[in-house]
Each structure stands twice: as structure tokens, then as C-alpha cells.
Amino acid sequence: MIPRQATIERKSKETHIKASLNIDGRGDRCDIRTGIAFLDHMIELFAFHGLFDLKLEVIKSDTAIDIHHTNEDIGIVLGKVFKQALADKAGIRRFGCAGAPMEATVARCVLDISGRGYFKFNIENDKLVNNGEKQEYSLNYLEHFMESFAHNLGATLCITLQNGSDDVHTNVEAVFKALGLALDQATQVDPRREGIVPSTKGIID
Ligand SMILES: [Mn+2]
Known part of the structure; x- marks a missing residue:
């Protein structure tokens, strides 16, 4: 298989970020x-x-x-590095759907690497949205991060947080785990579809 790797460097007046990715990795060499x-x-x-x-x-x-700009720009760079590593997206499963629990909290990520950037965050208990204001991170920051990521990857990403915790760490961790699981599924190559772009349009931008 052709290596699915990419390196991105993005420089703005606010941040300078570099990322290198191997999609077909092991996860423990980060x-x-x-x-x-x-x-x-x-x-x-x-x-x-x-x-x-x-x-x-x-x-x-x-x-x-x-952390506003840095958080958002990391999401941008992460989306771009995945997009570049996926190239024409030939053979990939394209869709991914995964959930991860942390105690009673369950995060679910459903995604489609469709070429269209779209993000929706469904939080069952919207009282949680502003919790964490006094902490290092919050669900607002998470929302900005995921929005930047989805738009720059060119994916439709819907995240649902069920039974959200008062603890920001628990909520955010469940979401990032679920995203990793769902994106692993979506980026895997289906041998039945080798070399074929998974769209009836024949291309995914
Ligand atoms: Mn943790």
C-alpha cells in the first residue's frame, strides 16, 4: 500500500504549527x-x-x-494533515461511527469524509456548555476545535455527549477517544473497494 503520510506547516500572525502524520501507524509513536x-x-x-x-x-x-487561537489553529492543522494524507481517498471506508464511555458519560462521533465540512455538537445537558469557564479547557473550546477540524478535513462530523459530567476532563476525553475510534474506521481501506473513490460522483474533494 502507498504510505498514507503527510506533513503540514502553518504559519499565521497568531500561531506557527507543524504536524506530521502516518495514518497507518500504531498510535504509540506520538x-x-x-x-x-x-x-x-x-x-x-x-x-x-x-x-x-x-x-x-x-x-x-x-x-x-x-488559548483561543492556538486551540482553533491546532484543529485546522490536524484537519489539513489528515486531508493531505488521505489524498484522493481511494478505497477508504469513508464513514465512521463510534462511542466511548467515561463512567456514566458517553460520547458518540459519527463522521463522513465527504469533502464537505460540517460540524454539529449535540449536548444533552446544555447547562454543561459553559461549565469549565474557570478551567484550562471548556466545551466551547472543544466545539471550536472540532469545527475547525471537520471543516479542514472536509468531513461531516456529528458529536453527541450523553450524560455529560460536571468534570470537563471526563467530557472532553470521551469525545477525543470516540473521534479517534470513528476516524480510524472511516480512514481504513476496504479491500473490496481498493483503488475506487467511495462516492457515486467518482471524486471526493
Ligand atoms: Mn485523562
Whole structure:
């Protein structure tokens, strides 16, 4: 099989981020250095459970303001590096659907690498949306991250958080694990479809 790997470097006035990815990895050869310890932990979980070998380095950021730009730009770079590594998307399963529980909290990710960027976050208990305001991370940040990721990957991504916890860490961790599992499914090559772009249109942009 042709190696499905990519390296992306993105520089703006706000951030400078570099990412290297091997989709057909093992998940335990990652090096995540975002400067946001919480996000390092989440992205490492995502890559581990998705069996992706991922290196991600935030070379410059403006976290002296807050993590807003850095969080969003990491989502952009991560989406772009997957898109580039998937190239014409020939043979992939395209759809993925996975859930991950953390205690009573269940995160479900349903995704379609359709070429169209769309993101919807369904939170059963919307009182949770602003919880975590005083913490390093929040569900608002998670929403921005996933929106950037979905748009730049060119995927429809719907995430549902059931029985959300008061603990931000629990909620966000369940989502990143579910995303890793769902994206692993969607990016796998189905041998029955080898060399065929999985769309009746014949292309996926
Ligand atoms: Mn944890």
C-alpha cells in the first residue's frame, strides 16, 4: 500500500504549527507538544485509539492572551494533515461511527469524509456548555476545535455527549477517544473497494 503520510506547516500572525502524520501507524509513536498540557493529553488519546502516528508541535502561539487561537489553529492543522494524507481517498471506508464511555458519560462521533465540512455538537445537558469557564479547557473550546477540524478535513462530523459530567476532563476525553475510534474506521481501506473513490460522483474533494 502507498504510505498514507503527510506533513503540514502553518504559519499565521497568531500561531506557527507543524504536524506530521502516518495514518497507518500504531498510535504509540506520538509526540504532541502544543504548549497546552490538557490538549496534549487529549490529542495523544485520540491518536493512540485511532492508531495514528502523529507528531504535532506548536512552535509559536499567543497563549499569553488565552488559548483561543492556538486551540482553533491546532484543529485546522490536524484537519489539513489528515486531508493531505488521505489524498484522493481511494478505497477508504469513508464513514465512521463510534462511542466511548467515561463512567456514566458517553460520547458518540459519527463522521463522513465527504469533502464537505460540517460540524454539529449535540449536548444533552446544555447547562454543561459553559461549565469549565474557570478551567484550562471548556466545551466551547472543544466545539471550536472540532469545527475547525471537520471543516479542514472536509468531513461531516456529528458529536453527541450523553450524560455529560460536571468534570470537563471526563467530557472532553470521551469525545477525543470516540473521534479517534470513528476516524480510524472511516480512514481504513476496504479491500473490496481498493483503488475506487467511495462516492457515486467518482471524486471526493
Ligand atoms: Mn485523562
